[in-house]
Amino acid sequence: MTLPATDARPATLYPLHDDIGSVSLVQSVGDDKMIVNAARVSFGGDSDTPLTARDEKLIGYLLREHHGSPFEHNLITFKVVCPVFVDRQMVRHRVGVSKNEISGRYVEMQERVYVPAQFRQQAKSNRQASVEAGEHLDQAAATETYREAWNAAYTAYTRLLELGVTREQARGVLPQALYTESYYTFNVRSLLHFLALRDHEGAQYETRLYARAMHALAEPLFPVTFAAWAAQHTH
Amino acid sequence: MTLPATDARPATLYPLHDDIGSVSLVQSVGDDKMIVNAARVSFGGDSDTPLTARDEKLIGYLLREHHGSPFEHNLITFKVVCPVFVDRQMVRHRVGVSKNEISGRYVEMQERVYVPAQFRQQAKSNRQASVEAGEHLDQAAATETYREAWNAAYTAYTRLLELGVTREQARGVLPQALYTESYYTFNVRSLLHFLALRDHEGAQYETRLYARAMHALAEPLFPVTFAAWAAQHTH
Amino acid sequence: MTLPATDARPATLYPLHDDIGSVSLVQSVGDDKMIVNAARVSFGGDSDTPLTARDEKLIGYLLREHHGSPFEHNLITFKVVCPVFVDRQMVRHRVGVSKNEISGRYVEMQERVYVPAQFRQQAKSNRQASVEAGEHLDQAAATETYREAWNAAYTAYTRLLELGVTREQARGVLPQALYTESYYTFNVRSLLHFLALRDHEGAQYETRLYARAMHALAEPLFPVTFAAWAAQHTH
Amino acid sequence: MTLPATDARPATLYPLHDDIGSVSLVQSVGDDKMIVNAARVSFGGDSDTPLTARDEKLIGYLLREHHGSPFEHNLITFKVVCPVFVDRQMVRHRVGVSKNEISGRYVEMQERVYVPAQFRQQAKSNRQASVEAGEHLDQAAATETYREAWNAAYTAYTRLLELGVTREQARGVLPQALYTESYYTFNVRSLLHFLALRDHEGAQYETRLYARAMHALAEPLFPVTFAAWAAQHTH
Numbered sequence: 001m002t003l004p005a006t007d008a009r010p011a012t013l014y015p016l017h018d019d020i021g022s023v024s025l026v027q028s029v030g031d032d033k034m035i036v037n038a039a040r041v042s043f044g045g046d047s048d049t050p051l052t053a054r055d056e057k058l059i060g061y062l063l064r065e066h067h068g069s070p071f072e073h074n075l076i077t078f079k080v081v082c083p084v085f086v087d088r089q090m091v092r093h094r095v096g097v098s099k100n101e102i103s104g105r106y107v108e109m110q111e112r113v114y115v116p117a118q119f120r121q122q123a124k125s126n127r128q129a130s131v132e133a134g135e136h137l138d139q140a141a142a143t144e145t146y147r148e149a150w151n152a153a154y155t156a157y158t159r160l161l162e163l164g165v166t167r168e169q170a171r172g173v174l175p176q177a178l179y180t181e182s183y184y185t186f187n188v189r190s191l192l193h194f195l196a197l198r199d200h201e202g203a204q205y206e207t208r209l210y211a212r213a214m215h216a217l218a219e220p221l222f223p224v225t226f227a228a229w230a231a232q233h234t235h
Numbered sequence: 236m237t238l239p240a241t242d243a244r245p246a247t248l249y250p251l252h253d254d255i256g257s258v259s260l261v262q263s264v265g266d267d268k269m270i271v272n273a274a275r276v277s278f279g280g281d282s283d284t285p286l287t288a289r290d291e292k293l294i295g296y297l298l299r300e301h302h303g304s305p306f307e308h309n310l311i312t313f314k315v316v317c318p319v320f321v322d323r324q325m326v327r328h329r330v331g332v333s334k335n336e337i338s339g340r341y342v343e344m345q346e347r348v349y350v351p352a353q354f355r356q357q358a359k360s361n362r363q364a365s366v367e368a369g370e371h372l373d374q375a376a377a378t379e380t381y382r383e384a385w386n387a388a389y390t391a392y393t394r395l396l397e398l399g400v401t402r403e404q405a406r407g408v409l410p411q412a413l414y415t416e417s418y419y420t421f422n423v424r425s426l427l428h429f430l431a432l433r434d435h436e437g438a439q440y441e442t443r444l445y446a447r448a449m450h451a452l453a454e455p456l457f458p459v460t461f462a463a464w465a466a467q468h469t470h
Numbered sequence: 471m472t473l474p475a476t477d478a479r480p481a482t483l484y485p486l487h488d489d490i491g492s493v494s495l496v497q498s499v500g501d502d503k504m505i506v507n508a509a510r511v512s513f514g515g516d517s518d519t520p521l522t523a524r525d526e527k528l529i530g531y532l533l534r535e536h537h538g539s540p541f542e543h544n545l546i547t548f549k550v551v552c553p554v555f556v557d558r559q560m561v562r563h564r565v566g567v568s569k570n571e572i573s574g575r576y577v578e579m580q581e582r583v584y585v586p587a588q589f590r591q592q593a594k595s596n597r598q599a600s601v602e603a604g605e606h607l608d609q610a611a612a613t614e615t616y617r618e619a620w621n622a623a624y625t626a627y628t629r630l631l632e633l634g635v636t637r638e639q640a641r642g643v644l645p646q647a648l649y650t651e652s653y654y655t656f657n658v659r660s661l662l663h664f665l666a667l668r669d670h671e672g673a674q675y676e677t678r679l680y681a682r683a684m685h686a687l688a689e690p691l692f693p694v695t696f697a698a699w700a701a702q703h704t705h
Numbered sequence: 706m707t708l709p710a711t712d713a714r715p716a717t718l719y720p721l722h723d724d725i726g727s728v729s730l731v732q733s734v735g736d737d738k739m740i741v742n743a744a745r746v747s748f749g750g751d752s753d754t755p756l757t758a759r760d761e762k763l764i765g766y767l768l769r770e771h772h773g774s775p776f777e778h779n780l781i782t783f784k785v786v787c788p789v790f791v792d793r794q795m796v797r798h799r800v801g802v803s804k805n806e807i808s809g810r811y812v813e814m815q816e817r818v819y820v821p822a823q824f825r826q827q828a829k830s831n832r833q834a835s836v837e838a839g840e841h842l843d844q845a846a847a848t849e850t851y852r853e854a855w856n857a858a859y860t861a862y863t864r865l866l867e868l869g870v871t872r873e874q875a876r877g878v879l880p881q882a883l884y885t886e887s888y889y890t891f892n893v894r895s896l897l898h899f900l901a902l903r904d905h906e907g908a909q910y911e912t913r914l915y916a917r918a919m920h921a922l923a924e925p926l927f928p929v930t931f932a933a934w935a936a937q938h939t940h
Contacts, residue, residue: 027265029310030262030312034262034312038335042341043337073262073335074310075308075309077265077269085873085877088789088796092539092796092804094800094802098307099304100276100305102276102277103277104790106278119870120874121871122869122872127513128808130872130873133869136869142865146861146878149858152857153880156851164838166826166828166835167827168790169821169835169911172881172882175880175881177877177878183308185308187310197536204810204873206874278832320574323554326558326561326562340674349642351639351642354635355636356635356636363573365636377630380626380633381643383622384627384643387623388622388645391618392619394615395589398608399592401589402600404590406555407553407586407616407646408616408646410643410645411641411642411646412642439638496739497735497739498734499732499734500780504732508888509805511806511807511888512807513807516888540805543732543890545734568778570743570744570747570778571746572746572748572749573747576747652746653746653751655777657780
């Protein structure tokens, strides 16, 4: 779906965390039928008839047997506004993913930072994970510490620019909770791979939120594929 | 452009060589403006206004400076019917290219072969190239030899199947001039790279025809980009 | 392992099918420890100590959880001489695979063809698979048909060249059982992916032979990884 | 070159900026001759003889004509310790690049930060570039601002951990000048592409230093290739 020229704003805005973080759908092309056609060309069986029950079974089979290539003839572009530390996890996905991002070399970064609404504590079972914090964690103190750190950082950034320091060096003091923004383009194969790793209980909560937003925006475009995939990943 | 569900046939058919070889446009998404937006996000300058003269200059600049990533947020899918030896050159393009092809393991291959309308001779200057043949080359004899070879091969193929040999082994006798068919999906970056190498005087004539057909089908979708690219590649 | 300059011949030759088909190991770098180090850098735990039992467990964990990136910091280059129809399956693996191949545009193709020692019949259960043939399949007749087809094709090829036809067109009559040769470079991640798909009961027998040869050559270089992978794929 | 098991420390350490930033060579395989062999396989001309003058010309030709695939049959792994903002530029290079990095989810980040020895000012001619600062820029004040920002950030980080906040959230306050460390694996094709973009006058000085260090470490391994490439990029 390419948005009409008369209304090129994102089709859907998916607000996250606060009023800054967001994922929106910019454009897409392809559907479940295109996936089926790409698979059925192997025996000359691609067609322009509507999706059948056999086609739906085929999609389940392709996912189960890891026949990935039929899921590549499509595209979904998101505009993503996320903290730098989330983006650093997203950008690790390279195959079938394209990206362009705002640059702190070109522009003065805006005063936009992610502050967790809820702080979590380290998980005991898993060295990299976190869990809901108990009462011992002073949420107010953590919030205050976070905000003060941001204020100090942004003040230093502004001060460096006033001193005449170039943006590309001054940004070194900005924290990884700073919001950045990017266009991210996936195909269904790369998106499902991304979702499997980043909407996973081992993934960081903040990143999972973004993965789920992408999931929610992509699912209506490829409903049979997402249903088959969900069925295989929950059982 | 996704073709409407009520008319999913290729938007354009581009016949090649004979009445078998063809390239058709299946779907596409993205436009020159999306390329500009992906580039301008670097300074927060993406927008939904129409393409301006400055945008057009920017596209030329991006191409000239090899800033490739803004050209990846789009997609073009072709259905390609081409000889196996052409396909073997196309499939070498891996980055930003997706493919699904008919399989001689699944289906009995049809009696479809490419026979050159004009045979060429080896070039003297370039070990891999060919040039228009002089009168010494007996075109009729070459055509007859080609057709006889095809008849012998297809007869052997049919005979092997009659003997009960599996398709995947029997196809070993089929020639590389056999027609195959595939869905090929590119983005503009990977397509321009493909065109630079395969619509080039060093490329094989038969493959150039396919490259030119893709060029002709893609150009109206990204007119500013193709114009800027052509300007840089002819001077 | 880069072979010493004084003896750059393949370390191991793995003959296949006949005295033509082969896979040989050209060079490699990396080992199980490098895989472990790439994974342990995530907590600053990379080291130059020998592989431990915990390291071995880690490799199993990484494979099981599809943490693929630590398996990319290595390389294995094979020289592969295989029929064109096998190569057409191999070349579909794009990510983490590099290839250079002999070109029928540059050189006159040698009289080298794969003729199955044993013909198989179509499987009933699976449209694309084949099974051992029963007595009804006249092996001698199939062999003769195959060889005659090859003779007719190669005779036509030679005749076209004599007529002055350029190599790149003349090769169109050569069959897909023609031997080609290539350098193929994988990393362990891409190789295991290739093996999972091509040394699989659904894969063509001729291609499985090549996958197994690569497996046999790569396994001693990454013994812990291959053992863990085999354990997870047989149970 | 795989480093011997008895001395697996980096072959060469290339200190950068300060006593923290560094690039070191971990392993490599392939050489100019392997590049030539991958190219010459196209006409069956690969061999184990020493590199000739004709081979050297061939390498120049391949680079000039953008025949990239012969440059992929090799590998160079670096260990890179660099600021996050440099890493964010490096990680954008996806094709032919593999990476594993230390994770702030797993470990408490060390007190290691990049502080510019010399601050630069914004360039007038180029919106994204910087130039040597004039006397008006108070270097001492900038250094102090940078250091204070770091102290505030690291203090907040430590405080959040003391409060019981999980590492993955606490790291949000750490600045982009924080040092991170990664294994980066390239092949010569992807490395030259990286160098063309990142050791370029339009690239950020801090990133250029890293590109140059990689260049210096890789050049002796592929001397003919790097010489040919340099000749084509300076004229």
